[in-house]
Amino acid sequence: MIKIPLIKPDLPKLNRIEKDFRRILDSGKISNFGRYLSIFEKELSSYLDTEVSLVSSGTTGLILALQAIGVSLGKKVILPSFTFMATAQAILYAGGEPVFCDIDEDMTLSLRDLEFLLEKHSDIFAVLGVHTFGLPCKVKEINKIVEDFSKRYNRPIHIIYDSAHALGAEFEGKKIGCFGDAEVFSLSVTKPLVSVEGGVVSSKNSKLIKKINNMRNYGIGKNYNTYYPGLNSKMSEFHAIIGLYNLRRFGSLLRQRQTKARYYLDKIKRLTSFEPQKVYSDKIIHTYKDFTILIPKKLKNKRTKIMYFLQNKGIETRTYFYPPLHQQRFFRKFSNRKLPLTEDISQRVITIPFYASINQKEMDYVVKKLKEAERRFL
Ligand SMILES: Cc1ncc(COP(=O)(O)O)c(C=O)c1O
The missing domain is CATH 3.40.640.10 (Type I PLP-dependent aspartate aminotransferase-like (Major domain))
Known part of the structure; x- marks a missing residue:
């Protein structure tokens, strides 16, 4: 597999x-x-x-x-x-x-x-x-x-x-x-x-x-x-x-990241309802150190199932960053209020595979499986 x-x-x-x-x-x-x-x-x-x-x-x-x-x-x-x-x-x-x-x-x-x-x-x-x-x-x-x-x-x-x-x-x-x-x-x-x-x-x-x-x-x-x-x-x-x-060789590594991120972003946006991280300006360069996407709101409580589905298809994922720090055991004492967007976003994040050497076939496969997961759990 x-x-x-x-x-x-x-x-x-x-x-x-x-x-x-x-x-x-x-x-x-x-x-x-x-x-x-x-x-x-x-x-x-x-x-x-x-x-x-x-x-x-x-x-x-x-x-x-x-x-x-x-x-x-x-x-x-x-x-x-x-x-x-x-x-x-x-x-x-x-x-x-x-x-x-x-x-x-x-x-x-x-x-x-x-x-x-x-x-x-x-x-x-x-x-x-x-x-x-x-x-x-x-x-x-x-x-x-x-x-x-x-x-x-x-x-x-x-x-x-x-x-x-x-x-x-x-x-x-x-x-x-x-x-x-x-x-x-x-x-x-x-x-x-x-x-x-x-x-x-x-x-x-x-x-x-x-x-x-x-x-x-x-x-x-x-x-x-x-x-x-x-x-x-x-x-x-x-x-x-x-x-x-x-x-x-960093120039070449970064260029690969940029080209591949554009390809991934386009496919994810066109073919799925997962939402990539919003970029607020076209005058910035994003490194995509992590490629984190949001599960559509309607699938919010299906994240674990989606991740398990992807894992069974050979795709490694993480939830960066969940739980958010103000809800973590050691840091809770420093917080006494709700952080609405942090709480919503952290419950919907999935970080999917991404690196300078990822190839088109691998990205196509991830997007295809995201699409399948979406259909299955809707
Ligand atoms: C946002 C952020 N800050 C700080 C660090 C710590 O860096 P290091 O692992 O080099 O100590 C990390 C590590 O991943 C990080 O993600």
């Missing part, structure tokens, strides 16, 4: 990286800010057109970025509830308190609810937007709203973006990576650019990047003296080699 996995990581063939692996093994320089980390950092910085600091994961990158802007005990940070748990865990690890926000139809931070929360809590310290599945948040509007409240409260309110899904995404011709005080990417195996495990903090603020460079190394500054909070968030040379190799 045909088997279509949810994702396939983009990894190099051994012969493409063998020489570099030999080089670090022979020299013994396998970590602690070596040659490959430095080259990867330089090339990534040039690709994103902003400064970057490579770290061991998206999660540690978020923790460090939040601490670097001043998040500490009890500081409130707004984030969407419709995200991966790492976003909220990072706030808690930094000492902060998550304040859950609803989403818009496009599955990114709700502008209306953001305004409501900033009005309700005059002590919000920062806003953490998420470029969900690689669709950029409405960064211009978020910036304007936060700026207006900053003026009103006469103090800065910081903005960080969780860009874990969004390496390669663009907003009105600008690469994601330069918005807010800082942005944080993940380079783990499910992401558009893979370094096996890894993360990137990017920012136009070189002081902040310098600080992160110290924080990722236990907070050590000059003369073996600790200047900042910190942890071991170093990226090894092994990871940097894989990341660098993938960065050098």
Whole structure:
């Protein structure tokens, strides 16, 4: 039977990286800010057109970025509830308190609810937007709203973006990576650019990047003296080699994603009543890190059956993101209100297989089975 996995990581063939692996093994320089980390950092910085600091994961990158802007005990940070748990865990690890926000139809931070929360809590310290599945948040509007409240409260309110899904995404011709005080990417195996495990903090603020460079190394500054909070968030040379190799072919990987996503979107829209993630502007580039679609409202309570049907046809699916964070056991205590769109959307999501190397036959098969599921369960 045909088997279509949810994702396939983009990894190099051994012969493409063998020489570099030999080089670090022979020299013994396998970590602690070596040659490959430095080259990867330089090339990534040039690709994103902003400064970057490579770290061991998206999660540690978020923790460090939040601490670097001043998040500490009890500081409130707004984030969407419709995200991966790492976003909220990072706030808690930094000492902060998550304040859950609803989403818009496009599955990114709700502008209306953001305004409501900033009005309700005059002590919000920062806003953490998420470029969900690689669709950029409405960064211009978020910036304007936060700026207006900053003026009103006469103090800065910081903005960080969780860009874990969004390496390669663009907003009105600008690469994601330069918005807010800082942005944080993940380079783990499910992401558009893979370094096996890894993360990137990017920012136009070189002081902040310098600080992160110290924080990722236990907070050590000059003369073996600790200047900042910190942890071991170093990226090894092994990871940097894989990341660098993938960065050098990233243009082609992204183009494949774009072409294939267009094909998938067109077929799903034409042939089924499943609804792809809404894209609010034609001036953005979406990475489709995850290809999440919504079950039509009339089939809402049939999701488990539909997923089971697809599984029996060899198609792997997930429910990203269900349950939403404000309803999860560990985070419930930080929430005391309903988030209507988050709750509706999270009950209707199905993430279907998508990756740069997916082929037309595989996409046709998934769409055909979605159509069959729809007929069967209506
Ligand atoms: C939205 C989001 N933020 C943060 C992370 C954490 O990234 P990492 O797994 O590299 O720690 C992920 C991981 O999938 C994610 O989906």
